[in-house]
Amino acid sequence: MTTTQKTVPKTETGYQPGPDGLLLEVDDLHVEFHTEDGVARAINGVNFSLHAGETLAILGESGSGKSVTAQAIMGILDMPPARIPQGEVRYCGHDLLTMAEDRRRRTRGPEISMIFQDALSSLNPVFPVGWQIAEMFRKHRGMNKSDSMAQAVRLMERVNIPGAKDRIKAYPHQFSGGMRQRIMIAMSIALDPAVLIADEPTTALDVTVQAQIMNLLAELQEERNMGLILITHDLGVVADVADRIAVMYSGRIMESADVYELYRKPAHPYTLGLLESIPRLDQKGQELSAIGGLPPNLLRLPSGCEFNPRCRFAQDICRRDRPELLPVAPDRLSACHFREEIYHG
Structure with a gap:
């Protein structure tokens, strides 16, 4: 927060x-x-x-x-x-x-650092995870092998990987999905990004x-x-x-x-x-709603509002004019011709 x-x-x-x-x-x-x-x-x-x-x-x-x-x-x-x-x-x-x-x-x-969504494909399968984390320090901070590996252990411990010292030489496939994601997080924060x-x-x-x-x-x-x-x-x-x-x-x-x-x-x-x-706890037994249709083809975007083919509120202006992202309340922006009506219910 x-x-x-x-x-x-x-x-x-x-x-x-x-x-x-x-x-x-x-x-x-x-x-x-x-x-x-x-x-x-x-x-x-x-x-x-x-x-x-x-x-x-x-x-x-x-x-x-x-x-x-x-x-x-x-x-x-x-x-x-x-x-x-x-x-x-x-x-x-x-x-x-x-x-x-x-x-x-x-x-x-x-x-600026990034955690990718598929840890298994983002990690290199032929190198131990500790080596991959330590590479960040070798490449960007000029650390030697022993110091960079010590930093890798520290980061693995920080992201709550059990037995980090013993698992630093393990390969990505030897970890669960959650543990692989923790390794990706360790790599992403290694250099203290803003x-x-x-x-x-x-x-x-x-x-x-x-x-x-x-x-x-x-x-x-x-x-x-x-x-x-x-x-x-x-x-x-x-x-x-x-x-x-x-x-x-x-x-x-x-x-x-x-x-x-x-x-x-x-x-x-x-x-x-x-x-x-x-699902909501206060709506037990009620059928969930779904947004009908599919997202538009990016090669052929619809005229007007991009959401109009799937929108239950759509009118002629929605199919003709693209709405701007405009204020509807303090610190609130909406790109809808009928934002006031929807916001105020």
């Missing part, structure tokens, strides 16, 4: 956050993919910011653009076929998209392990006062850990709000549909 009293993280590159702890600003970001069938517009004008100690959850169905946004921030999109035709990603006021590649590499890892992006960090884990991983991330954020971007499709995962939520659909942010306000009073039909599709 937001911690404004602490000192903001120091940055190795000499970049310093603003006086209010502002770390990251994404401004009018567009990402497109050039394919044989045409241009797929994956990100269409995304805007958000992140402060030290804050957790921003980016929420949406598969294909909404969450992971592409994260990859654009990290600078790990394959270009081509990807292209960023416009927008800025400012870290401590410096645009990452126009930064020289060598400086971008020094920012990636020590300053911004951590967690892309579906609890995918394919059972609910008990999910809770353990989310609690661990919350503890680490509190210790280090990191800015955390949590990417997920699961409303239940973010309820207890996020400060703000940005709801994405078809490459756009459809709604942005404080987490408690969004759950209490959604201001966009898509958010309303997502909330109606999850």
